[in-house]
Amino acid sequence: MADHHVIATRDEYLEAVEAIAAGNGPVAVDAERASGFRYSQRAYLIQVFRRGSGTFLFDPPPIGRFDELNAAIADEEWVLHAATQDLTCLREVGLDPKHVFDTELAARLLGMPRVGLGTVVEELLGIHLAKEHSAADWSTRPLPEPWLVYAALDVELLPDLRDAIAALLEEQGKTGIAQQEFADELARDLKVVRSEPWRRLSGIHSIRGIRNLAVARELWLSRDELARTTDIAPGRLVPDASLTAAAKAMPETKRGLAALREFNGRASRTELDRWWEAIEAGRTTEDLPVMRGNGDTLPPPRAWADRNPEADARLKAARAAVTALSEELSIPIENLLTPETLRRVAWAPPAEIDAASIAAALAEWGARPWQIEATSQSIAQAFVEANQNGPETAEADS
Incomplete structure (x- = not known):
């Protein structure tokens, strides 16, 4: 096998941009960082593959900004696996997609029990993909050839994987759901600054x-x-x-x-x-911290029975209902509705509980339209029954 060339100059980079722009179909993109070795989360290798163009391995530090590449492929669909892990470091160098297809997230929505790239590729494409270099120090220079082989395969298989997953999403009636989730990934603030x-x-x-x-x-x-x-x-x-x-x-x-x-x-x-x-x-210091962090964090659910028994009853009833929906739809419960969203609405529900008011409350906490459509009626019914039965019944059922 020929050595994999790493592009580390502006001239080679600009030639690669032209080649990628001349390709066809979606653009597979991946990035390798040095997490656990470096403080920064910058990309130390960016891999791009496109049918009709080939595979390109870029060394971001010497290249700098990737604005030309971004302009060439901005309107295309970018295929990534676990996009939220890479979007921040890609955006730091000017790579900011408008449309993504996240094969890891899509695999979750399909109900696959294990969604690592190697596992999904093996199950859907029948190809064994070794992942022994995933935790390597990618700031190492020069990068060893086995690492580059690994990095290239990460993107070369993504378009075929995307097509296989897209067919399954269509088969299960989840294409629209996936599109909403992909759009949410792009809109999400991935650089949340913690106060403490x-x-x-x-x-x-x-x-x-x-x-x-x-x-x-x-x-x-x-x-x-x-x-x-x-x-x-x-x-x-x-x-x-x-x-x-x-x-x-x-x-x-x-x-x-x-x-x-x-x-x-x-x-x-x-x-x-x-x-x-x-x-x-x-x-x-006279600037002493408080024992608990500031913010509007809710108490842990185990404390609800004592601190807010009505909310505890609502949460237990709604959690059972959402769990049943998760199994029925073959979508992990955390993707169907985040536990935090359910806790928020259970702790402080609308004054009048019905499907419409629960839907509005879920939307306020960031639930997507498909999640609201799938869960609002069941949650409303669970809340009503919990209010009627009271905390004692919830405690007996838990």
Whole structure:
């Protein structure tokens, strides 16, 4: 097999754009990042395949912007697998599709139990697709030839996979559903900024004490700054478990921090001054965090029976109804209606409960038209029955 050439100059890139524009049919696109190795989520390889054009492997950092390619294929359908994983890094370099066909999402809508690319390709096309390089450090240069073979296959099979899935969607009467879901993916804000991102620290819920929480926050922020500066994944500097352990232990001195066995990682000792400064900042700050994050988050469902028994009854009844619909339609329950949407409507339902009011409430929380059509009547009926039967019946049924 001939070596796969990586396009890394503007002149070669512009030649490739002309070739891709001259092809026919949908454009298969994929991107490889260095998640777990780098702080940024930028693309370190972008693969494109189009019938009549061939396969093209682009090295994004030296090429820069891909505006010319975007203009050449903007009106075509782009085929991606798990589009939401790649759209952000593609948009960073100017690749922003108007129409997508997401083979992973479509496979979910078909009710396939496993939707990884290798599994779906093997089931629908009968081709075994090895996935051993999916978690590789794609910022490596030069990229090994086996990695490039893997990357090329990822896009070369997508058009055939798209056609096979599209036929099944049509057969199951789900083409319109898929189109709504694809449009929602494109419209979704994939770069949501969290107000307190440090609360994503693994194990943070085990930390007791406001001052300990402040130390955890300062350690997380300090690590994040170092990770951003060095473009190294935070967990490769110091793992979450180490930050949590330090926040719980609250060492009295820098030497005590260094002696803490649980505080490890490649930068745990080389950056010891940084971590100690963060601990001291957490110890002395007057800007203390609250134990729970801000926002309009609902209590966990297990607490509903005590805090809002009527809502608990509605949720249990509606969840059973939506589960039954999910099985009937062969669509995973989380795709039929997100659990968060159902919880929101169950917690604060409309004053008058009927299919129309439930439909309006679902739409307010972002449900798509097909989801509303499929679930609103069943949810309304479940709410009415729950209100009539009361919390005791719901508890007995659960």
